[in-house]
Amino acid sequence: MIKVTNLNKSFGSLEVLKKIDLEFVPGQITYIVGPNGSGKSTLIKIILGLVKSDSGDVWVGDYMLNGDCHYRDKIGYMPQSVSFPENLTVTEVFKMLKDLRNNKDDLDEYLIKELNLDKELNKRLGNLSGGTKQKVSAAITFLFNPSILILDEPTAGLDPVSSSILKDKIKKEKENGRTIILTSHILSELEELADNVVFILEGSIKFSGKINHLIEKTSSLNLERAMAALMNGQLI
Amino acid sequence: MNLLFKISSYQLRDVIRSKWIFFYTILLMIISYSLISLTKEPAKILITMLNINLIIVPLISLIFGTIFLYNNKNNIIFLLSQPIKRNVLFLGLYIGLILPIILGFLLGVGIPILFYVKIFSNYAETIFLLLTTGIVLTIIFGGVAFYISISNEDRMKGLGISIIVWLFLSIFYDGLLLIIFQTFADYPLEKISAFLIMFNPIDLTRILVVINFDVSALMGYTGTVFKNFFGGNLGVLISALMLMFWSILPLYLGLRKFKAKDF
Numbered sequence: 383m384i385k386v387t388n389l390n391k392s393f394g395s396l397e398v399l400k401k402i403d404l405e406f407v408p409g410q411i412t413y414i415v416g417p418n419g420s421g422k423s424t425l426i427k428i429i430l431g432l433v434k435s436d437s438g439d440v441w442v443g444d445y446m447l448n449g450d451c452h453y454r455d456k457i458g459y460m461p462q463s464v465s466f467p468e469n470l471t472v473t474e475v476f477k478m479l480k481d482l483r484n485n486k487d488d489l490d491e492y493l494i495k496e497l498n499l500d501k502e503l504n505k506r507l508g509n510l511s512g513g514t515k516q517k518v519s520a521a522i523t524f525l526f527n528p529s530i531l532i533l534d535e536p537t538a539g540l541d542p543v544s545s546s547i548l549k550d551k552i553k554k555e556k557e558n559g560r561t562i563i564l565t566s567h568i569l570s571e572l573e574e575l576a577d578n579v580v581f582i583l584e585g586s587i588k589f590s591g592k593i594n595h596l597i598e599k600t601s602s603l604n605l606e607r608a609m610a611a612l613m614n615g616q617l618i
Numbered sequence: 619m620n621l622l623f624k625i626s627s628y629q630l631r632d633v634i635r636s637k638w639i640f641f642y643t644i645l646l647m648i649i650s651y652s653l654i655s656l657t658k659e660p661a662k663i664l665i666t667m668l669n670i671n672l673i674i675v676p677l678i679s680l681i682f683g684t685i686f687l688y689n690n691k692n693n694i695i696f697l698l699s700q701p702i703k704r705n706v707l708f709l710g711l712y713i714g715l716i717l718p719i720i721l722g723f724l725l726g727v728g729i730p731i732l733f734y735v736k737i738f739s740n741y742a743e744t745i746f747l748l749l750t751t752g753i754v755l756t757i758i759f760g761g762v763a764f765y766i767s768i769s770n771e772d773r774m775k776g777l778g779i780s781i782i783v784w785l786f787l788s789i790f791y792d793g794l795l796l797i798i799f800q801t802f803a804d805y806p807l808e809k810i811s812a813f814l815i816m817f818n819p820i821d822l823t824r825i826l827v828v829i830n831f832d833v834s835a836l837m838g839y840t841g842t843v844f845k846n847f848f849g850g851n852l853g854v855l856i857s858a859l860m861l862m863f864w865s866i867l868p869l870y871l872g873l874r875k876f877k878a879k880d881f
Binding site: 393427430431432433434451452453454455457459461463464465466467468469470474478479481482483506519 | 621624625628629631632633635636689690691692693695696697698699700701702703704878880881
């Protein structure tokens with residue numbers, strides 16, 4: 383469970399997030415959507431402690447963020463573009479994270495096998511393709527059985543087979559009661575996976591709720607048109 | 619502490635395999651070997667090596683350090699999303715970077731000397747000093763590079779500032795002091811000059827050498843000034859203390875920025 387209350391953030395004179403109130407519930411997949419530069423990534427980064435908010439509170443479980451880092455062992459984060467130390471092998475990167483998290487037993491290695499990473503284990507990260515690095519990143523995200531999953535455009539660089547495997551995994555983890563936050567521009571993916579949608583525009587939440595609710599509210603034919611309506615200022 | 623060791627050991631493993639460290643080591647080996655081949659006078663060889671190191675080591679540490687942080691930006695963001703404290707990660711990255719550079723330096727300079735160890739049999743102390751100054755300069759300028767990278771989002775700007783800092787401290791500073799002293803030659807400037815020299819770690823390391831060995835003429839203008847003013851142990855103590863201060867200050871400032879930074 384993640385709860386965000388009255389969150390504000392500015393970069394200089396630019397207000398990136400304005401009075402954000404949100405709740406992410408276990409066992410549900412919430413998509414954060416909005417045009418580029420709307421504040422989605424900043425919101426995610428504040429939850430992860432990468433960006434510090436100007437005001438407002440963020441609760442992860444029963445812990446309120448105050449600069450400490452231990453709560454992040456509950457989180458699996460898959461960034462939009464990840465880079466690992468170029469000269470380490472895939473095995474070494476897995477080992478590094480197990481070492482850093484001090485967790486070598488309670489591991490979920492399902493994606494390592496399903497995404498065929500076994501063959502890449504002894505290759506250096508610098509020699510892998512962008513898609514394979516993305517697969518490594520996906521495997522790491524789920525490796526430590528985190529109760530919270532934050533995935534920033536996870537399928538963007540993946541081939542259709544890997545993308546399907548990852549989506550199935552996300553669905554399975556939802557059934558296991560994980561709190562799941564995703565961002566994506568792929569509407570078909572959103573329709574397939576999302577329980578809830580949060581639409582952010584210029585730092586403010588314009589809609590938060592179920593997809594069918596969004597379609598009804600904007601009197602649109604489908605999700606794509608509902609999104610377009612939101613971007614055009616309907617419901618504002 | 620344990621986590622700091624783990625982070626730095628993985629970063630070290632990454633950096634040590636980079637081809638740049640290999641080139642750096644080879645470059646130093648070629649320079650050192652060429653100097654030894656050119657003349658067989660150990661004192662001259664060591665002082666020339668030292669003068670070359672005063673130029674190369676800060677430059678390489680600054681450029682490696684700056685590029686390392688920019689190249690690792692996404693990696694740093696990823697590591698920060700793990701349960702790792704910012705100060706532990708920052709210091710882990712720093713140690714993981716400077717240890718391989720120091721190792722490259724020690725091998726690049728040390729192997730040719732070992733190869734001709736007979737020539738240098740009476741110069742153990744000078745060799746020790748030569749190696750120590752290289753290590754200290756790497757520590758200082760690695761920290762300066764980290765501070766510059768953390769303070770500037772733009773990679774080209776950061777790299778530009780690093781090169782300007784290097785040019786200023788290794789070349790212009792000494793010349794600037796020389797001009798000031800010549801212009802105001804009629805005034806007693808010893809105290810002021812000794813004071814000004816403290817603000818340049820490259821000059822400080824140069825002075826450490828000058829004071830230990832009677833080679834002031836070979837070591838630039840500031841070396842002569844400082845030796846005349848302080849002489850003996852007080853000079854060594856002051857320059858050593860200032861070098862320690864320089865080793866900590868940029869790193870500390872970089873750490874403060876890193877802890878407050880939005881990634």
